Amino acid sequence: MTPLRRELLPARLAALVRPLPADPWIASFRSHSSGHSAFHAAARGLLRRVVSDFDADGWLGTHPMALLGEVSWRDLIGSRRRMLDVGAGSGDVSVHARGCVGEIVTTETSAPMARRLREAGFACYRVDLSRRTPPGIGRFDAVALLNVLDRCDRPRSLLWRALGLIEAGGVALVSVPLPTRPHLDAGRVTVDPDEPLGGDGDTFEGALAHLVEETLEPCGMRVERIARAAYLSRGYRDELHELDAAIILGTPDPDVRSDALR
Numbered sequence: 001m002t003p004l005r006r007e008l009l010p011a012r013l014a015a016l017v018r019p020l021p022a023d024p025w026i027a028s029f030r031s032h033s034s035g036h037s038a039f040h041a042a043a044r045g046l047l048r049r050v051v052s053d054f055d056a057d058g059w060l061g062t063h064p065m066a067l068l069g070e071v072s073w074r075d076l077i078g079s080r081r082r083m084l085d086v087g088a089g090s091g092d093v094s095v096h097a098r099g100c101v102g103e104i105v106t107t108e109t110s111a112p113m114a115r116r117l118r119e120a121g122f123a124c125y126r127v128d129l130s131r132r133t134p135p136g137i138g139r140f141d142a143v144a145l146l147n148v149l150d151r152c153d154r155p156r157s158l159l160w161r162a163l164g165l166i167e168a169g170g171v172a173l174v175s176v177p178l179p180t181r182p183h184l185d186a187g188r189v190t191v192d193p194d195e196p197l198g199g200d201g202d203t204f205e206g207a208l209a210h211l212v213e214e215t216l217e218p219c220g221m222r223v224e225r226i227a228r229a230a231y232l233s234r235g236y237r238d239e240l241h242e243l244d245a246a247i248i249l250g251t252p253d254p255d256v257r258s259d260a261l262r
Contacts (some may be wrong), residue, residue: 001244004228008205013212016226020076020247025069025096026230035234036062052185055112065092066232067146067175067245070099076225076249077101077171080142086129086162087148090116094144101142130158133165141170147231147245149174149215150182153193159219163252172221172250177231177243179207204228208246222253 006014040062048056056062068076073096077083080101085094088106090113097104106124108114117124125134130152143162149155163172180199183190198214201207212223231245 001228001230002204004208004226005203005205008203010209013209013223013226016223018225018227020068020072020227020229023069023071025071026066026232029066029232029234030240033064033066033234033238035064035236035238038236041236048188050188052110052187055110055185061090061116063233063235063241065089067093067229068096068247070096072229073097074100076173076227076247077142080171082138082140083142083144084137084140084162084165085122085144085146086158087145087152088117088122088124089113091120091122093146094122095120097144105137105140128152128154129161130154133161137165139165139167139170141167142173143170144173144175146173146175147177149176150180150197150199151184153184153191154195155182155193155197156195156215156219159216159221163220166252170251171224172252174216174221174248174250175229175231175245176211176248177245178204178211180211204244204246211246212248216248216250217253218256220253220256221248221250222256223248223250225249 004017006017082103083101085106088094106117106122107127107129108124109128114124114126127134143166152158178199179201180197182193182197184193199207199211201210227247229245229247231243233241
């Protein structure tokens with residue numbers, strides 16, 4: 001994977017670049033993980049006639065994913081008491097945070113993915129957090145939105161609400177493949193989101209700057225660290241799919257959020 005080119009970023013963002021350490025889990029996923037069989041590929045094809053790609057993967061457990069292993073999680077967020085993982089999917093990424101987080105709570109809009117999260121031992125609220133905050137969910141010292149902002153209809157509202165659940169001293173962790181290709185699975189078809197995401201550009205760095213300046217900062221996220229990571233998944237016959245994802249660590253910006261509420 002190509003390292004971030006600081007010279008293509010605005011100086012203030014270039015100063016925040018700090019690469020992730022070598023992660024044994026990511027290396028293992030590249031070398032030893034397996035995808036799905038011909039039977040599962042056929043079953044997925046049938047399911048996709050009536051449900052979305054995402055729900056089909058939830059029902060069948062196809063397309064396992066990797067983004068952050070425990071080494072990466074610990075390097076990014078340290079030790080945390082309570083984390084909310086928004087749009088956690090099947091929990092393939094969330095599970096590796098268990099070594100450094102006392103309690104992980106998840107949200108999902110997909111019924112089969114929510115079932116998988118609960119089977120994996122995660123508390124899961126089946127809710128669209130961009131529209132409603134569940135009563136009693138509480139507050140967190142870490143909130144993660146990993147590869148979800150580009151797959152929802154209201155990414156700005158989602159980020160705003162998620163940041164509002166972070167307690168003093170807490171952090172936000174965002175991952176987005178760049179340049180963005182935002183869309184929403186709506187049954188058998190995909191549709192455009194209701195809100196713009198940002199993340200446009202001819203280069204990874206240009207798209208990253210656009211995402212930070214047009215979406216993350218205006219929604220009240222103060223960026224403190226930037227990295228680049230491989231977003232991996234396995235498909236039929238062990239085919240490895242790879243996207244380049246921006247990893248952005250930050251905190252709620254009280255000035256932006258208080259200004260918006262005046």
